[in-house]
Amino acid sequence: MQSAALAHGKKVVQYLNQKKREITYTVIGTSLATFFITSRIATTAVVTGQSMTPTFNKNSSKSRVLIELMTPVTKVKPNDIVLAHDPEETDAYIVKRVTALAGQFVDVDENCPGTYVRKYAYEGKLSVPSGYCWVEGDNKTNSQDSREFGPIPLGLIKGRVLYTLWS
Amino acid sequence: MWKTRVTRFLECSKWFVGGGVLSILFYDNVGYVHTVRGKSMAPTLNPGPTRALLREQVWLSKLPYKPRVGDIVVFRSPKHGSKLAMKRVAAIGGETIVPSKVMKSGGGPVTMKPGYVWVELDNRDTAGRDSNEYGQLHEKMIIGKVTWLLWPWTRIQDLRKTQLPISDSMIRLG
Numbered sequence: 001m002q003s004a005a006l007a008h009g010k011k012v013v014q015y016l017n018q019k020k021r022e023i024t025y026t027v028i029g030t031s032l033a034t035f036f037i038t039s040r041i042a043t044t045a046v047v048t049g050q051s052m053t054p055t056f057n058k059n060s061s062k063s064r065v066l067i068e069l070m071t072p073v074t075k076v077k078p079n080d081i082v083l084a085h086d087p088e089e090t091d092a093y094i095v096k097r098v099t100a101l102a103g104q105f106v107d108v109d110e111n112c113p114g115t116y117v118r119k120y121a122y123e124g125k126l127s128v129p130s131g132y133c134w135v136e137g138d139n140k141t142n143s144q145d146s147r148e149f150g151p152i153p154l155g156l157i158k159g160r161v162l163y164t165l166w167s
Numbered sequence: 168m169w170k171t172r173v174t175r176f177l178e179c180s181k182w183f184v185g186g187g188v189l190s191i192l193f194y195d196n197v198g199y200v201h202t203v204r205g206k207s208m209a210p211t212l213n214p215g216p217t218r219a220l221l222r223e224q225v226w227l228s229k230l231p232y233k234p235r236v237g238d239i240v241v242f243r244s245p246k247h248g249s250k251l252a253m254k255r256v257a258a259i260g261g262e263t264i265v266p267s268k269v270m271k272s273g274g275g276p277v278t279m280k281p282g283y284v285w286v287e288l289d290n291r292d293t294a295g296r297d298s299n300e301y302g303q304l305h306e307k308m309i310i311g312k313v314t315w316l317l318w319p320w321t322r323i324q325d326l327r328k329t330q331l332p333i334s335d336s337m338i339r340l341g
Contacts, residue, residue: 029185036188039195073248085307090282131246154248155308 042068044165045083047095051137051144055081056095056164063167065095069159076101076133076154081161084135087149095161096135096145102154103127106134106146114147133157194229200317201227201241201253207288207295208239208253211329212316224318225326229311234259234284237330239313242286245301253313254286254297255331260306267291268299282306289332 037043048062056063067083076082078098086092100106106126108117120126128134132151137143146152193199203212203223213223227241234240234256244252258264260281267287268274279285283303288295298304316324 032188032192036192040191085305087305090306129246131244131248153243153245153305153308155243155245156305157248 040069042066045093050142051139052081052095053139055138057167060167064165066162066165067159068162071160073154073157076157076160082135082157083159083161084152085156085158087152087156093158094135096137096143098133099136100128100134102130102132109140109147112140112147114145116150117147120150196229198226198228198230198311200224201313203253205293205295207290207293207297208255209290209293211289211326223316223322225313226315226317227311228314232312234306234309239326239329240286240309241311241313242304242309245304245308246296251310252296254288256284257287257298257331258285260284266299277303279303
């Protein structure tokens with residue numbers, strides 16, 4: 001009778017160990033899959049500030065948005081909203097709308113020209129050099145964008161912002 | 168009958184998918200073998216002919232790091248967003264240098280903005296593009312650091328020990 005109980009006990013331990021292994025594999029697998037998806041396919045981010053109102057943060061101070069990371073930078077088009085590395089602060093990001101691509105011209109905004117625009121505009125226009133793009137926030141009066149720091153290289157763009165998940 | 172076939176197919180495919188995901192994660196975060204195109208980094212890299220199979224191969228490390236002067240880095244080209252370039256870091260944020268082109272054609276010293284680096288090619292005889300043409304490079308354009316020369320085997324070496332060529336064409340002011 002004792003040995004039957006012992007055999008049963010061993011089976012229970014084996015079963016629990018197997019379950020522990022399965023759970024560990026699932027956790028590791030899910031973590032890797034999540035990391036893969038959020039680094040290559042799509043991720044979310046929190047947009048703060050008022051530079052993109054009314055598109056984002058019209059009634060709030062921050063919103064969480066969905067970002068897709070799969071578009072190659074050569075397929076970025078005007079009017080896309082992009083997430084890019086901040087040209088002025090290495091570890092920060094900016095969310096702005098692409099308004100002009102390389103080879104296109106930007107019209108000077110008479111109301112709010114920025115440092116870069118004032119310095120380099122010629123006859124009311126600016127050209128965007130090869131490999132760069134011009135980005136502006138939708139809220140023209142309250143946005144640090146290409147009008148301030150000039151066009152940004154396409155290589156700084158991480159992905160395109162698709163839509164707001166919640167704010 | 169087909170149900171078991173489908174189940175078995177799914178069972179097998181999970182290994183392929185898992186392997187693929189792990190490979191891509193390794194490629195993105197650890198490193199891979201990268202082909203050296205062009206002669207802009209000669210004689211350290213590609214001192215010989217650069218037709219297809221003769222090009223040298225290096226290990227491009229994608230582990231997180233901060234650029235240091237003398238590192239050979241691979242970065243997204245500021246002139247062509249989708250292409251990669253390979254040059255050497257000549258100055259990092261906060262430093263002031265008199266770059267090569269200024270030595271030749273006038274102008275003043277350049278101070279690196281924080282978060283930007285100056286990259287130059289090793290081989291002054293080539294018509295290559297570097298910071299002399301496109302200015303300071305944002306650190307986040309750098310995708311990795313070249314650590315080892317792997318092919319041809321006869322030239323295997325730790326490239327981290329190589330340095331900026333001693334040149335009369337660039338002065339570091341500190």
